[in-house]
Amino acid sequence: MSISPYDRDLYRAFTELACEPGAVGDGFARWLGALPEQLAKGLDRKRHADLKAWHGALEKLPTLPDEREVQLDADRVGACFPTGLSTGQQRQSENLLRAMMPWRKGPYQLDEIHIDTEWRSDWKWQRLAPHLSDLTHRRMLDVGGGNGYHGWRMVGAGAAFTLVIDPSPRFYCQFHAVRHFIGADHPQGRNLHFLPVGIEDVPAKMAAFDTVFSMGVLYHRPSPMDHLFQLRDALRPGGELVLETLVVEGDVTTVLMPGERYAAMPNVYFLPSSRALAHWCERAGFKDVRIVDEAVTTLDEQRSTDWMTYHSLSDFLDPDDPRLTREGHPAPRRAVLIATRA
Numbered sequence: 001m002s003i004s005p006y007d008r009d010l011y012r013a014f015t016e017l018a019c020e021p022g023a024v025g026d027g028f029a030r031w032l033g034a035l036p037e038q039l040a041k042g043l044d045r046k047r048h049a050d051l052k053a054w055h056g057a058l059e060k061l062p063t064l065p066d067e068r069e070v071q072l073d074a075d076r077v078g079a080c081f082p083t084g085l086s087t088g089q090q091r092q093s094e095n096l097l098r099a100m101m102p103w104r105k106g107p108y109q110l111d112e113i114h115i116d117t118e119w120r121s122d123w124k125w126q127r128l129a130p131h132l133s134d135l136t137h138r139r140m141l142d143v144g145g146g147n148g149y150h151g152w153r154m155v156g157a158g159a160a161f162t163l164v165i166d167p168s169p170r171f172y173c174q175f176h177a178v179r180h181f182i183g184a185d186h187p188q189g190r191n192l193h194f195l196p197v198g199i200e201d202v203p204a205k206m207a208a209f210d211t212v213f214s215m216g217v218l219y220h221r222p223s224p225m226d227h228l229f230q231l232r233d234a235l236r237p238g239g240e241l242v243l244e245t246l247v248v249e250g251d252v253t254t255v256l257m258p259g260e261r262y263a264a265m266p267n268v269y270f271l272p273s274s275r276a277l278a279h280w281c282e283r284a285g286f287k288d289v290r291i292v293d294e295a296v297t298t299l300d301e302q303r304s305t306d307w308m309t310y311h312s313l314s315d316f317l318d319p320d321d322p323r324l325t326r327e328g329h330p331a332p333r334r335a336v337l338i339a340t341r342a
């Protein structure tokens with residue numbers, strides 16, 4: 001079996017974790033066995049017609065100077081090079097990064113290239129970060145982590161091992177492009193891993209992660225309680241869940257199931273009130289459940305940019321009443337919930 005250089009550190013980290021005693025070792029040993037098949041399926045060029053072009057762009061990124069300054073915090077996520085990149089390297093990098101558009105999650109600063117993404121993902125992090133347990137030395141899983149923006153913030157906050165899973169092969173390529181700038185051999189570059197799979201591919205009853213994030217995923221799941229059970233089972237007892245999803249206003253019994261589309265998105269199933277969401281989490285085996293943030297998404301946080309030129313939130317709202325989506329539902333409102341696995 002040949003392992004792509006992009007996935008070498010992923011295998012190395014899984015192999016080390018598979019040697020740990022108890023549930024962690026057992027869970028990662030099972031997952032390690034499934035990795036070749038999962039990677040082959042997630043990166044199957046027959047299923048994803050554009051993958052060849054994104055992969056090609058990734059492979060053409062120029063070799064960068066070893067000396068770099070990595071920053072993974074509120075001011076910037078990215079790296080710069082004290083010796084500078086040549087104009088040719090800057091231009092080539094920017095063209096190749098643009099070949100992976102649309103860039104939805106970020107922003108990133110890769111030397112002088114500012115990737116102004118559709119979402120200000122840093123604002124979401126800023127809202128939830130004060131409520132997290134100390135991430136130092138923790139083992140993290142980010143389910144549906146997009147191109148890895150929040151994963152980099154977890155590494156920046158001191159997490160030991162962070163795994164982003166997301167079934168999008170475009171996000172896999174974007175992640176590795178950012179990692180190329182941060183440095184695959186940089187201590188922080190080595191701590192973040194990406195697997196192009198969905199939550200359904202996480203082995204059953206891992207009980208291995210100290211913290212599990214699921215942000216922007218629950219409303220896409222046709223069976224939200226099953227999603228909560230899967231998140232619970234990935235956590236060790238006492239581990240922390242960070243759950244962010246679309247909600248509606250209402251009491252503990254309120255839940256909206258929109259029609260075929262919600263804010264133009266297909267595959268949106270259940271939008272509970274935040275109190276109903278907390279109740280679901282308690283029923284799923286979580287304790288100390290608390291809603292730490294609830295806010296209507298603003299047009300400054302999600303918008304079209306030079307790096308994501310398609311329609312965005314303003315196009316999905318009722319032009320006469322921005323409190324409603326164009327389908328007549330309440331406009332997107334998101335809650336962040338933190339809970340502990342009982």
Ligand SMILES: Nc1ncnc2c1ncn2[C@@H]1O[C@H](C[S@+](CC[C@H]([NH3+])C(=O)[O-])CC(=O)[O-])[C@@H](O)[C@H]1O
Pocket residue numbers: 105119121143144145146147165166167168171197198199200214215216217220244
């Ligand atoms: N079965 C699945 N399992 C896991 N992930 C999935 C699945 N199906 C789709 N996804 C992925 O879930 C992500 C949802 S976006 C949230 C990104 C980030 N977390 C954010 O909070 O900004 C939604 C939003 O824009 O908020 C996408 O990247 C999908 O590819």
